[in-house]
Amino acid sequence: MKADAARIAAITRAWPADLRLVLLHGHDESASRDMAGQLAAGFGAGVTITELAGSALRSDPQALLAAATSLSMFGDRELVRVDGLDDEGQAAVTALLEGPPGHPVLAVAGVFKKGSKLLALADKHVAVAVCINYEASLRDAGRLLAEMAAPLGLRLERGVPEGLFESAGGDRMIMRRELEKFALYKDASLQNPQRLGAEDLAALGIATGEAELFAPIAAITTGDVGEATDLIGRLPDGTAIPLLRALERRFAQLVLLRTEVDAGQSPAAVVEGQGKAIFWKEKTFIIKALSLWTQPALAGAMGDLLAAERAVKSSGGIADLGAQHLLLDLARRAAVAGRRR
Template sequence: MKANAAQIGSAIDRAGNGGDIRLFLLHGPDEAGAMDYAERLGRAMGQAERVDLDGPTLKSQPGRLADEAASMSLFGDKRWVRVTGMGEESAEAIQLLLDAPTAGNPVVAIAPGAKATGKLVKAAIAASNAMALACYPPEGQNAARLAAGIAREHGLRLIGDTAMAMFDAAGGDRAVLTREIEKLALYLDAAPDRPRDADADALAAIGANFDEAEMATAIEATIDGRPADLGRELAALAGANMEIPMLRALARRLVTLAEMRGEVDAGASPDTVVERHRVFWKEKSGTLKALRKWDTSQLAAALERVRRAERGVMAGGGTVGSVGAAHDLLTIARAAARL
């Protein structure tokens, strides 16, 4: 069935006590939001064992998903299945899961590339034992409400523009946002039974506002092909939960460069393209250099690596995710240095 956020959230919360929903399909571009729902299922399942699969695995072994959903753990404990990077190639695996005679372990599938009109989403919507939710990054008042809602769960009342400021600082990533709110709640000694007000001064006190200048410097070092400079910037930003915001900002930069490079390939001069896009004067020199250095295929390859790195951070988290993101950024910078 096609579900809204409230419906799928309620069903996920009941999953630990059994339920008739075998599959929670989360599609759409907001991978961070989808991963947040997956973590919510993990909390609902308590100490249950988690089984991790991905789209390529299910493409080569379509029956694996139904098997894992029906199997018992070694000691008979609860299990649940998380699938990341799912796409249309997993349609057969999904259909086998939904048609299987038994499937006691709930499955949450994150499918950012699945189309709303594709077989994958249509199968989940048509099934009574599945829920499909389209995940889009919240904007405007929805973003502020999201931040305020998470804060409320931790006993915080975000005053003034604090909710939007925290959402923007987290780059729209719910996991990063939650960690920053947790830090703020700890600093203010807040809890649901002892709520506290949080304003801009409190944010500044814990350093929850990210240094955008440092992030921009790291991004330019990546695109310009200066791995040594990038390494120093990454070291300075270590521990600030910058991975997701930086990767998303870098992705936006690469997309913009790809659009501009497409115009150059069509016959426009780089100078004309830069003027047409009204590039900020401080960024004109670097943009012109990038347009002459990178071609469309190289920008596409770099963008794919950045998106894969973001998925890795969300799936791995902690030190593993940070190291993986740094490795990918440095790999891109080294490749750029050879262009």
């Protein structure tokens, strides 16, 4: 039967005795993996998890039923998890549902083809909970991050959800790990709720949001020296480390994308091929940056950024000025590359 996120959350708290299988699928595989992790955690630390690959079920359709009905060596409750389930696992799922009761089964799939017989079977069966996960967008950040943060005792201030969402590229597992890290940093819990603000994101090197870092990153990587000079000069004290780290993430992204450009694709085709993995407001700037930065230049920039971060941390802030000089130098490198085109 079809299930929404609220239904999955209820199953996380208490798996019903008559539920044989939870199937998580859809375009947002990070959301499915995140849900799967929460469902598994709901069984407690003592649960035994038997893992199966979806590809293994193609040649052995009885493997799933065998794992679900196996005897526990220690009498503890077991969970069977299948990763990469696809339509070729239909026979295995049918055998499971027609077989005797056993351990609960959790399956993670990607996108099913239109007319999928396995999905049709799962959608109609009362012993199956099927949840489809669509890719989230920035406008979903407030609700999504608030739902993740509440059980950790975190209350997110304005702008924080959007900052976390963008820094994680919309990946829910990364966002959850970041929130867990911040909960430890703030000593937050349900009994001791804490507010999470932009200053906390900056303290641990997370991007402080579009308003402060998006514009200077775009100016630096696209060679707009005048804009970069103005924006860097107006940044508040203590922004050096967050900006350096944000630039490190941007240059690491450019390294990966530049590989496809060097293989013959145009920068625009490479960026558009990433879909929603790249925030729409950034696409124009990333396309331009890809045309300016070669792999050797990117490697040099990454090395300089890491050295600048070490200098700032070791000096207790005295090297902030040096970091600013590097940022402007990076903008000039991009500008020079643009004039050579």
